[in-house]
Each structure stands twice: as structure tokens, then as C-alpha cells.
Amino acid sequence: MVSADKTDKKQQTNTGLRRNRESRMQEQALRAMIARVKDGGMSRRAFVQRMVALGVTAPMAGLMLSHSGVAWAQSSSSYKPTKAGGGGALKLLYWQAPTLLNPHFAVGTKDQAACRIFYEPLAGWDADGNLVPFLAAEIPSQQNGGLADDGKSVTWKLKQGVKWHDGQPFTAEDCIFNWQYAGDPATATYDVATYKDIKVEKVDDHTIKVLFQKPTPFWADPFVGVRGMLIPKHLFEAYKGDKSRDAPGNLAPVGTGAFKFVDFKPGDLVRGEINTAYHVANRPYFDTVEMKGGGDAVSAARAVLQTGEYDYAWNLQVEDEILKKLEDGGKGRVQIVDGGSIEFIPINSTDPWTEVDGERSSIKTKHPSLSDKAVRDALNLLVDRGSVEKFIYGRTGLATANFLNNPTRFRSKTTKWEFSIEKANQILEAAGWKRGSDGVREKDGKKLKFVYQTSINAPRQKTQAIVKQACEKAGIGVELKSVSASVFFSSDVANPDTYPHFYTDIEMYTTTMTEPDPALFMNQYASWEVATKENKWQGRNITRWRNEEYDKAYRAAEGELDPVKRAALFIRMNELVIGDVAVIPVVYRPSVYGMAKNLNAPLSGWDNDTYMIADWYRET
Amino acid sequence: MGRYLLRRLLIAIPSLLGISIVLFTVLALAPGDPFGELASNPAVPPEVRMALRAKFGMDDPVLLRYVHWLLAMLHGDWGFSFVSRVDVDALIWQRLPATLFVIGSSQILALLIALPIGVYAATRPYSVFDQIASTFAFIGFSLPTFFTGLLFILIFSIDLDWLPFVFRSDLSATGWRWYWEEFRQAIMPIAVLGMFQGASWTRYVRSAVLDVIRLDYVTTARAKGLREGKVVVRHVVRNALIPVVTLVALQMPAIFGGAIVTEQIFRVPGIGSLLIGSILANDTPVIMAVTFVFSCLVILFNLIADVLYGWLDPRIAYR
Numbered sequence: 001m002v003s004a005d006k007t008d009k010k011q012q013t014n015t016g017l018r019r020n021r022e023s024r025m026q027e028q029a030l031r032a033m034i035a036r037v038k039d040g041g042m043s044r045r046a047f048v049q050r051m052v053a054l055g056v057t058a059p060m061a062g063l064m065l066s067h068s069g070v071a072w073a074q075s076s077s078s079y080k081p082t083k084a085g086g087g088g089a090l091k092l093l094y095w096q097a098p099t100l101l102n103p104h105f106a107v108g109t110k111d112q113a114a115c116r117i118f119y120e121p122l123a124g125w126d127a128d129g130n131l132v133p134f135l136a137a138e139i140p141s142q143q144n145g146g147l148a149d150d151g152k153s154v155t156w157k158l159k160q161g162v163k164w165h166d167g168q169p170f171t172a173e174d175c176i177f178n179w180q181y182a183g184d185p186a187t188a189t190y191d192v193a194t195y196k197d198i199k200v201e202k203v204d205d206h207t208i209k210v211l212f213q214k215p216t217p218f219w220a221d222p223f224v225g226v227r228g229m230l231i232p233k234h235l236f237e238a239y240k241g242d243k244s245r246d247a248p249g250n251l252a253p254v255g256t257g258a259f260k261f262v263d264f265k266p267g268d269l270v271r272g273e274i275n276t277a278y279h280v281a282n283r284p285y286f287d288t289v290e291m292k293g294g295g296d297a298v299s300a301a302r303a304v305l306q307t308g309e310y311d312y313a314w315n316l317q318v319e320d321e322i323l324k325k326l327e328d329g330g331k332g333r334v335q336i337v338d339g340g341s342i343e344f345i346p347i348n349s350t351d352p353w354t355e356v357d358g359e360r361s362s363i364k365t366k367h368p369s370l371s372d373k374a375v376r377d378a379l380n381l382l383v384d385r386g387s388v389e390k391f392i393y394g395r396t397g398l399a400t401a402n403f404l405n406n407p408t409r410f411r412s413k414t415t416k417w418e419f420s421i422e423k424a425n426q427i428l429e430a431a432g433w434k435r436g437s438d439g440v441r442e443k444d445g446k447k448l449k450f451v452y453q454t455s456i457n458a459p460r461q462k463t464q465a466i467v468k469q470a471c472e473k474a475g476i477g478v479e480l481k482s483v484s485a486s487v488f489f490s491s492d493v494a495n496p497d498t499y500p501h502f503y504t505d506i507e508m509y510t511t512t513m514t515e516p517d518p519a520l521f522m523n524q525y526a527s528w529e530v531a532t533k534e535n536k537w538q539g540r541n542i543t544r545w546r547n548e549e550y551d552k553a554y555r556a557a558e559g560e561l562d563p564v565k566r567a568a569l570f571i572r573m574n575e576l577v578i579g580d581v582a583v584i585p586v587v588y589r590p591s592v593y594g595m596a597k598n599l600n601a602p603l604s605g606w607d608n609d610t611y612m613i614a615d616w617y618r619e620t
Numbered sequence: 621m622g623r624y625l626l627r628r629l630l631i632a633i634p635s636l637l638g639i640s641i642v643l644f645t646v647l648a649l650a651p652g653d654p655f656g657e658l659a660s661n662p663a664v665p666p667e668v669r670m671a672l673r674a675k676f677g678m679d680d681p682v683l684l685r686y687v688h689w690l691l692a693m694l695h696g697d698w699g700f701s702f703v704s705r706v707d708v709d710a711l712i713w714q715r716l717p718a719t720l721f722v723i724g725s726s727q728i729l730a731l732l733i734a735l736p737i738g739v740y741a742a743t744r745p746y747s748v749f750d751q752i753a754s755t756f757a758f759i760g761f762s763l764p765t766f767f768t769g770l771l772f773i774l775i776f777s778i779d780l781d782w783l784p785f786v787f788r789s790d791l792s793a794t795g796w797r798w799y800w801e802e803f804r805q806a807i808m809p810i811a812v813l814g815m816f817q818g819a820s821w822t823r824y825v826r827s828a829v830l831d832v833i834r835l836d837y838v839t840t841a842r843a844k845g846l847r848e849g850k851v852v853v854r855h856v857v858r859n860a861l862i863p864v865v866t867l868v869a870l871q872m873p874a875i876f877g878g879a880i881v882t883e884q885i886f887r888v889p890g891i892g893s894l895l896i897g898s899i900l901a902n903d904t905p906v907i908m909a910v911t912f913v914f915s916c917l918v919i920l921f922n923l924i925a926d927v928l929y930g931w932l933d934p935r936i937a938y939r
Contacts, residue, residue, distance in 0.1 A: 486902070
């Protein structure tokens, strides 16, 4: 026993060393690539795509380039109109209706998109991970002195001459107010985490300094993107804290954006009209904007693609086959925007069928069969992602072994996917799982039988069927279970059928990486995030997978100021998860939008879809 | 009469209390969480959701929450929506016009279809007209509104491209143009609902008229030499409509409640779509308010129907 333990440890340190080396090699490869971007050998976009392929978000890739001295690319806007206005009405259709217009309360993307028509942040993220200034005069960098060397502060220069829709000037005071407002837990904002641990100082009327408590590699979070939209101090000052619900501005926004507020009916309609005093020249093109909500995704797609009643439809979660048919109508086109949503199958590393201290799937247990790597490897071979992509999702779900399967030549060896029932059979056979009389494999009296749960949603049930069929051919029994989405995705502590409880062997859902920083995304495999009864299943580590090297890499990334080193750590973490088959990625799901044929609208998967609404125009 | 009314109103109080208790308990027991969206968003720490739950009193015991709700309701405070943080009554008032307009018009349309067809069919039972009318009536109330709604959209919006299928509460046109636009966008939902309702009412009217038309007093009227038209309108329909009137009165709460499916298909911003939106978002205060108002209306219109019944038919006495 003792000697076995020792060899184990030795092996562990050996693998640890090897992995460290791998992480360093990764870093060198990254630096070489950045050098190529610098001397023009590789395009910025190609670099970002490769980073996304490795599980790093586009904004993080952008920060890496910036840190390495590659200037932020000029916003790739192709805005053509030479004067503001004259574009008529812009009609947006959201099949989930916006319900509130205070950006600090806007949880849903539909609400955030509605807020973005009127409000702006200091900067936003474009599709290639560039920081695009809105209310900032420039993007902070080491070169312009905006970023402190110790990573503990950022200085933002604000754009001068910007006015709120009511004519009041926009100043540093407004930024400071937003920090106080959103950071006050009594206000109950959804972005409190972004603001509560920072301090914001006024340097002068148009300069602010954001101070972090500890070195913060991802500094572009407060005042940036979705959680960075700024509300005016003079209208919200009286409604801080407990009184936040009474502010008239919650329903009638006064912002700095390209459109002024006209009318809002919660759950139905938002209207705006051109802000003739907008702080960017020649913008916006449209005279009015209308965001209609409600209904369902298919008819929203129809109204844009087939009848042309609307110009733009949000988040078309519709089967690709239907989208293609509607596109034949010729009135509109489907636009697919890369983000970071992945449909995946988490594998339970604990035993869901044994109750310990009042909870199943307790981390004190080990899964009887899935703890065998051979079984996980076999399962990985049995998920026919190709068919799932081909027959179910089409353009709206690309087969992936990793966070993105493209571009192929950069695909890492450890993270490629394959579908082979034969190989799965061999692996199981070699690991000692023998077929029983009923065709189901077993070993030491334990049968290879799994319960596979997901939410009720047609593509998911079809995917389940594909996986089940392949598994049964390999001698793995699969029982399918589908749970109503409102239960599955709820945080109900008392309901055992929610996804964080994970009281089954495997499950399936989509995890989103729309956050610009991958740290939030990757903490779902950190050992301290394990979902347990003790934390009311609030922990984000649903698989209960634990790995010492992963934890170390994560901790290291938290304080790593060099974005390149940090990216190398994240890539490594990603490989660890995929390599150990803690989860099985199925398809990568980009966001799908419907757009009128002649509408030109820059979209980004790392920010709201309406983040550039001032630049939208109609080609004539 | 006065005593009867008073008694009925007093009886209504415990029934309403009972209804509210049932509604509240069912909603409290239902799965889901209005802040579920916060839970699936990695950027939001769980404490935020906990703070919101505590702030909105959702962690209190059900009984306590019910008492709070009841006391507030008695003061006329309907609570506020967790999702939009707007007062519930404001939300309902915002949605009421569209619902009243669309559902009200559809009920009028239904009556316009049901009365003449039903009466005419009953005066000539088993004639060709009656057979055709009955056939269409059966088809009409057998086809669910979500089916006819989609069918209408496919035919009139997509193939013919005549009518819009997204209902807008803010038409930009003015004057006559506004009425025209309003008519164009409302005609499909009104027709779908009106025809569905009209079909079943046609059957009721027909059978009610049939019951009366064979009675002796009708024969007497005819024997007096009255014209057939006068006999039908004055003597038959007046009496036959008594059950129909109560039926229509009992249907009135539905006008407030809206038509959930049809409103959803045509994106009519009415009470029905508010209810379904709130259910999907687990916005309990709104669900509670809408369903409770709905049950109040059911009780109220039951009473009105009873009173109307006596007024129309003097044989009925109140005790």
C-alpha cells in the first residue's frame, strides 16, 4: 500500500513537471504568434480566432495584443452615411420582451440590449476582441500611462463635450456615482460584484482612476461593456440604495446614446428617436428605433427573413432547416456571430445514487463506473457530434471537441474528437467491462448503465437519442430523462431535478462564455466551486471534478498580470478538463440573428447585440 | 332583491379569501425562481440573488408572505413585479386597452355571427342552411385558435402579404390612416377569436331557439296572423335569449383575461401575454394579481348573470 502511494506521488510530480513545461511551451508559442502579428505576418483577426479556438475569449486575446505593444485596431466599422438622420425607422423584434430599462438591473440580454439603445459604457468589445471607446477618449494602455505597472489601477480619460439627453454635461462625477450606486448592496443591482470591491477616484472633470484591491489582470470590467453602461448622477442621485425602485429613470432612461427615449411599455415595446446632439459625427442614421418584444423565435425569424415586416430579430434559436427555408423568402439573411456558448455533457465524478449526509452526488463519494477513465474515454467516442451538427443544429451548432473546433490546423492533439463505436468497444473490453447476458457491460458486479438528463427542448431530445443509440451499440445502457426547463435551470434548493444538483450520471445543457474574461467561465472546474448541499448547490462546479494542477493554474492565473502567461494558463486548464474527459463538449453554439437584406449592423459576441446601434444603417 | 344582493356579496368574501389562499399556495409551491436568470449568470455572485430574495421577502414563510400580500391588497397595493420592478396595477392598466379592444371586438363579432345564423338555422331545422351552418360550427369550435391563427398568418401575411402579423400598440399613423392600420393589424386576432367563440355560440342560440319555437304560445302568435319575422324576433328570440345572455355574461371575465394563445401568436400586448410572460419569468406578484383579479371577475359576473336572469325571466324569484 505504502509503496503504491509513493509511486503515485512520484508520477504526480512527474506529470506536474511535464505539465509545467507544457504551459511554458504554450506561452512561448503564444509569444511567437504575437510577434508575427506585430510584424504583420499574421492578421489580428486570425490571432483572435486561434485564441478562441483554444478556449480564450476574444477580449482576452485583445488584451494580450495590447499588452504586447500591438495597438488596438481601429474599430472595423464600415459606416458609410455622411450625415445623421434620414434613415427612417429601425424596427427590432425580440421574441423575449424587454422588461426594464435600468442597465444596473438588466439581467437578461434583452433588457441589456434595450438599455444600450439609450445608455453607453466607457468602452465596449467588438467581435474581434478590440476595446472600442464610447464615452472614453482613449483606451488605457501601458503606452499612454493608463495602466499601472502593479496592475492595481486604471486611469480612464473621458470624452469631452458629451451631453446627457437632457443637456447636462457628462463628467467624472457620473462615473463615480455609478460606482457608488451599483456597488451598494442595498441598491440590489445585478452587477454589484463588478463595482463593490473597487474604488473610483476623480482625477479631474474628465479623468477617473479605478483602483483595485489586488493586482487585476482583467482590468477592463468596470465601466466596460454590458456591465459598464452609465446612468446620469443628476437623475438617480436621490434613488440610491433602498429607494432604487422608485426612480422614474428606471422606466424613462436619459442617457448619452444615439437615441433618445420616447416610450416604454414593459414586456411589450421600447421606442426611441434620434439624438441630434449625439457625440459622434454623422450618427445615427435612423430617425427612430422601435424594439418590439414577445411571441416566439420562429415567427420572429419569419417577420424578418420572410415578410420583411421587421429589420432585425434577436437570438433566433430556431432549427437551421427552418431558417434556411425562411431565408428563401429573400427579404433577409441570417447572421451568425461567434460567442462562447457550448452545448456540453458534464460527467458526474461523484455517485448520484448513494446518499451521504442528506445529499446525493456528494463529493465524499466516487462514481462507481464513470470514475474509470476508460469508461469516460469510451463515452467521449460515442457522442456523434458530426451527426448532431449535421442533422440537428446545422449552422447554429458546430461539432466541437474543445471550445471551438476551428481552425483545424490549430486543433490541439489532446482535444480532437472522434466518433467510433468500435474503438469504444475495444477500450471498454480492455478495461475489463464485459458484456452481460442482457448486452450491457459490467465489471465487479457494477453495470454500465447511466441516466442522462437534460431540459425539455426538441434539439436536446434528438441529441439524447443519438447518444443513446451509439451507447447501446457499445454495451452501455442509457436511460433518458428530460426535465422541464423552468425546473432544470432553476436554483430551487428543494428540487432534486435541477442541473446543479446533478443527481444523474450525465446531463447536458449549454454553458455560455459571453463574459469577456474567461476566469468566470473557467471557475466551473475549480475544486472550491463544487456544488454541494452545504452551499445550497450555488457552487459552479457541477461535475464535482477536482484536479490539483487545475486549481494551481487557476490560482496562478488570478494574479498573473502578463496576459500572455495568463492565456497560456487558461489554455492549459482547458486541456486538463478535456483531457481528463470531465465533460464532453458536443456543439459550439454561435448566436444567430436575423437581419433585413439591406441592413448593415456590426454585431459582437462579446458585448450586447445593440452595442454599436449608432453605426447601424441601411444600404441603398 | 337588495337583501339577496347583500347576501351574495357577503358570501363572495369567503370565496375570494379561499381562492386567494389556494392561488398563493400553489404559486409558493410551484418550482422556479424569479431570479433564476441571475443564478445561471456566472458574473453574478450568489449573494446578490440572496440579497434580492431577502429584500423582496421571498425567504419568509408562506403564511407570513400571504398575510403581507393580503394586507397590502386591502390597502389597494398590488405589489410590484420582481422582473420589471414596476407596480403591478400599472402593468395591468397598460395592457388592458389592447385586451379590451381585441377580445371585446371578437366577442361582438362572435355575437354578430351567432345570433342571425343560430336563429335562422333554428327556424328551418335540418334544412340545407342548417346543415351547412352546423358543419361550420363544428369545424369552428373544433379547430384550436393556435391552429387557425397560424393558418391565417400563413395565408394572409405570408402568401398574400395583405396583413401584418405583429400587433403594434404604437401605430405611427394619424387620423383615418391610424384607424385603417389598427383595423389591418387587429382583424386577424379578432377574426380568429370571434369565429371560434361564434361557432360555439351558434350552437347554443340554435338549440335555445329550437326549444322555444315549438311552444304553444308561438303557435298562438302565428295563429293570430302575425308575420313570421315579428313572431321570431318579438316572441321567440326574446325568450330564447335568456340562457344565451347568461352565457355571454359568464364569458365576460374572459374578455379581461385575454386570450393567452392568440395574444402570444399575434404579439398582442394584452393581459394574456402579460400573464404568460410572468409565468415564464416566475414573476409571482404579477401572476397572483392577474389570476386574482380574474377570479374576482368570475364571481362578479356570476352574480350579474344571476341578477340578469331574474330580470329577464320574472318567474325567477330571489330569496
